[in-house]
Amino acid sequence: MATEGAETTSEDVPVPGKASTRFDLEKETELRFEVEAGEAAEQVDLELLTGMAEVFGSELNRNKKYTFGPGSKIAVFTWQGCSVNLYGKPEVAYVSKDTPMLLYLNTHAALEQMRKQAERDNERGPRVMVVGPTDVGKSTVCRLLLSYAVRVGRRPTLVELDVGQSGVSVPGTVSALCIERPADVEEGFSVQAPLVYHFGSTTPGTNIKLYNKLTSCLADVFSQRCEVNRKASVGGCIINTCGWVKGSGYQALVHCASAFEVDVVLVLDHERLYNELKRDLPHFVRVVLLPKSGGVVERSKECRRDTRDEKIREYFYGFRGVTFYPFSYEVRFSDVRIYKIGAPSIPDSCLPLGMSQDDTQLKLVPVTPGRDLTYHVLSVSSAEDGEEGARKGIVESPVCGFIVVTNVDTQAQVMKVLSPAPRPLPRHTLLIMDIRFMDMK
Ligand SMILES: Nc1ncnc2c1ncn2[C@@H]1O[C@H](COP(=O)(O)OP(=O)(O)OP(=O)(O)O)[C@@H](O)[C@H]1O
Numbered sequence: 001m002a003t004e005g006a007e008t009t010s011e012d013v014p015v016p017g018k019a020s021t022r023f024d025l026e027k028e029t030e031l032r033f034e035v036e037a038g039e040a041a042e043q044v045d046l047e048l049l050t051g052m053a054e055v056f057g058s059e060l061n062r063n064k065k066y067t068f069g070p071g072s073k074i075a076v077f078t079w080q081g082c083s084v085n086l087y088g089k090p091e092v093a094y095v096s097k098d099t100p101m102l103l104y105l106n107t108h109a110a111l112e113q114m115r116k117q118a119e120r121d122n123e124r125g126p127r128v129m130v131v132g133p134t135d136v137g138k139s140t141v142c143r144l145l146l147s148y149a150v151r152v153g154r155r156p157t158l159v160e161l162d163v164g165q166s167g168v169s170v171p172g173t174v175s176a177l178c179i180e181r182p183a184d185v186e187e188g189f190s191v192q193a194p195l196v197y198h199f200g201s202t203t204p205g206t207n208i209k210l211y212n213k214l215t216s217c218l219a220d221v222f223s224q225r226c227e228v229n230r231k232a233s234v235g236g237c238i239i240n241t242c243g244w245v246k247g248s249g250y251q252a253l254v255h256c257a258s259a260f261e262v263d264v265v266l267v268l269d270h271e272r273l274y275n276e277l278k279r280d281l282p283h284f285v286r287v288v289l290l291p292k293s294g295g296v297v298e299r300s301k302e303c304r305r306d307t308r309d310e311k312i313r314e315y316f317y318g319f320r321g322v323t324f325y326p327f328s329y330e331v332r333f334s335d336v337r338i339y340k341i342g343a344p345s346i347p348d349s350c351l352p353l354g355m356s357q358d359d360t361q362l363k364l365v366p367v368t369p370g371r372d373l374t375y376h377v378l379s380v381s382s383a384e385d386g387e388e389g390a391r392k393g394i395v396e397s398p399v400c401g402f403i404v405v406t407n408v409d410t411q412a413q414v415m416k417v418l419s420p421a422p423r424p425l426p427r428h429t430l431l432i433m434d435i436r437f438m439d440m441k
Contacts, residue, residue, distance in 0.1 A: 018045070025053070025084070025095060028102070030077040033086060033093035033294040037303065040068035044088040051082025056140055057147030058182040060084075066185050069320065071306065073297040077101055093410050100291045104141060107266065107290065108148040111236070114263070115154060118234050118438045124226055125154075125236030127260050131253055131277070132268030134243030136297040139167055141268065142240045146189070147182040149235065156235040157225075158189065159218055161256065162242050163211070164202040164304065168194050170315050170377065170402055171202050171308040172433045174214045176222060178232065187319050195221060198379035198399050200341060201434040202308065207342045208248045209361035210395065212255045217396050219259035236263075242354045248404060257281055268292050312377065312437045315402060316420055328406065329423045330414045338367040338378065338430045341395055362395055367414060367432055375436040378417075381429040402425055404437050 012330065023031050035044045041427070045067050053076050055264040060066070065087070068074055076084055086093060103370075114126040128145070130138045144157060149156045158177045160168040168175040168191055175196040183189045197214045204211040226233035239260060241253060250273075257265060257277075264283060267274040269292035278287045299307070305311070318324040343360040383397040407416040418439055419425070 001049055003276060010105050013227070018042075019089065020085050021093065022049070022083060022085050022337065023093075025051075025076070025078045025082050025093060026097070027079060027081040028099070029095055029097045030075045030099050030101070030295065031084060031086075031093065031095050032075045032203045032427065033090040034074075034266075035068050035070055035072040036089075036091040037071040037306070039070065041090050043070070044068050044086055044090045045073070046074070046076065047084055047085045049083045049089070051078060051236060052080055053078040053082045053084060055185045057144035057151075059151075068186065071303065073295075075099075075295045076253070077294070078116065080203065096294060098294060100293050103290055103307060104144055104304050105148070107288070108145055111145065111149070111264070112152060112154075115149075115234050115236065118236075118271050125156075125234040127237050127239070127262045128243060128264045128266060129239040129253070129257055129260070130266045131241050131245065131273065132243065132270050132292070133245055133273075135296060136243075136268040136270070136292040138243070138268055139165065139240055140293070140296065141266065141290070142238045143183050143188070145238050146179045149238075150179050150182050154235040155231040157222060157237040158231060159237050159239040159260070161215060161218075162240050163199050163204060164242065165307060166311065167240065168434075169196045170312050170379065172200050172435045173197060173399070174199055174211075174218060176218050176237075179235075196399050198341070198381065198431045198433070199398075200431065204242055204244060204249060204252055206434070207361050208252060210257075210341055211252055212259075213395065215252070215256050216259045217240045219256075219261075220316070222260070245270065250276065253277070253282055257285065264288065266290055306308075308435070309437065312402075312404075312435075313439075316404075316439075324420065327417060327419050327422045329419065330416050331423075331425065333369045333413045333415070336428045336430050337426070338369060338373075338432055339364045340367050340432050341365075364394060369408060369413075370410060371408050373408050373415060373432070375438055376405050377433040377435045377437055378405065378430040379433065380425060381431055382427060383429050385428050394429060394431075399431070403430070404439065406439060407421045 045065045047063050047065050053060050111126050118125040128143050132138050156179050160166050160175045168177050173196050175194045178192040265287045267289050269407050274289040316326040343363045343365050379399040380398045380401045381397050383394040403417040403419045405415050
């Protein structure tokens with residue numbers, strides 16, 4: 001293990017058999033460590049012994065043990081210097097003096113100035129979009145800026161547009177969450193009453209028209225909230241985006257900037273994207289190029305898939321799979337209406353007169369229940385029940401929850417579902433996702 005300033009001790013072992021390694025960190029340095037992935041991997045505990053330190057913007061309490069599960073990639077940063085203990089065997093652990101944290105703190109300070117100005121002038125606070133390719137630390141920068149803002153008494157909103165790796169809800173959704181306290185060091189932000197929309201797949205490219213439509217829906221709801229809630233308005237929002245920054249992905253970023261009327265765009269580690277956005281966004285939008293942290297870890301396809309699975313498991317079973325007890329029951333086909341959003345694209349020449357591809361992307365296509373529904377995640381739409389009600393505005397309606405189809409009996413015309421709440425379903429309009437989940441519990 002490559003460690004700097006590390007010293008192995010045996011006195012502080014909290015669990016018999018778990019070795020401990022002490023790290024003495026100088027000011028403005030960070031300890032980065034990774035926990036081995038895989039179900040058999042051992043968790044790693046972290047404890048702050050002296051001084052002060054934070055994990056992605058959330059302060060650590062002294063002499064409290066924080067546990068990190070398989071696959072975690074963590075940075076413990078200190079502004080003044082500190083010493084910490086790691087218990088267990090991290091896959092990697094090293095201290096780095098080279099971090100962009102001062103630049104990130106300055107960014108927070110600049111946003112805070114904008115909030116103060118907004119308070120004085122009775123205006124709205126900063127709306128910030130964080131962009132960049134995959135694995136540059138966008139979600140981490142969002143978490144940091146939100147936690148810093150809430151620590152100085154603000155109530156910012158997190159807008160999550162990353163349909164592949166959502167920090168708020170299950171994959172295949174876009175959402176908004178009002179942040180009222182810093183992220184929990186182990187669990188992240190407390191997710192209470194988020195506003196969630198169904199997208200249905202893990203890449204915006206599968207239906208870019210729908211993606212842009214949902215971005216506009218979130219922007220409208222956020223603006224309405226700002227009109228009636230002064231704290232939310234001054235707090236502003238931090239928008240996390242997907243790592244797709246070319247072609248339609250780039251156009252989706254420009255669309256988002258205009259829908260939310262963003263004031264600041266933080267571009268992480270991508271000079272071309274920075275220049276393109278500077279060229280294409282109105283001159284009053286401040287586009288800022290920031291370096292990525294050397295600690296950000298690239299994640300493989302498998303790792304991303306595991307994280308997605310974990311997020312769905314967490315929705316049904318709670319953090320580390322122990323908090324909630326989901327229900328399993330049968331639903332009659334005749335009691336629900338299942339739709340997919342977006343009809344398969346057909347050549348322009350085959351479209352009916354006066355219809356464009358755009359219309360097909362937002363079309364509701366009824367799904368006949370069959371065996372191929374098994375393992376699919378379904379969103380329960382909050383749209384009013386009833387044929388007309390369900391069809392009208394269903395795309396723009398938020399979802400009230402998710403179920404997973406665990407078995408389909410075509411003879412009996414029923415399907416078995418995994419649900420966070422007991423029967424009956426709160427609504428009967430279901431939207432199918434491309435995403436599947438196999439419940440191994
Ligand atoms: N300074 C750091 N030291 C160690 N690990 C870090 C650091 N910053 C971020 N990470 C880890 O790197 C991983 C990737 O970071 P993050 O999710 O923020 O990237 P991203 O750009 O949002 O990714 P995506 O491609 O999914 O959009 C995460 O597991 C995060 O915990």
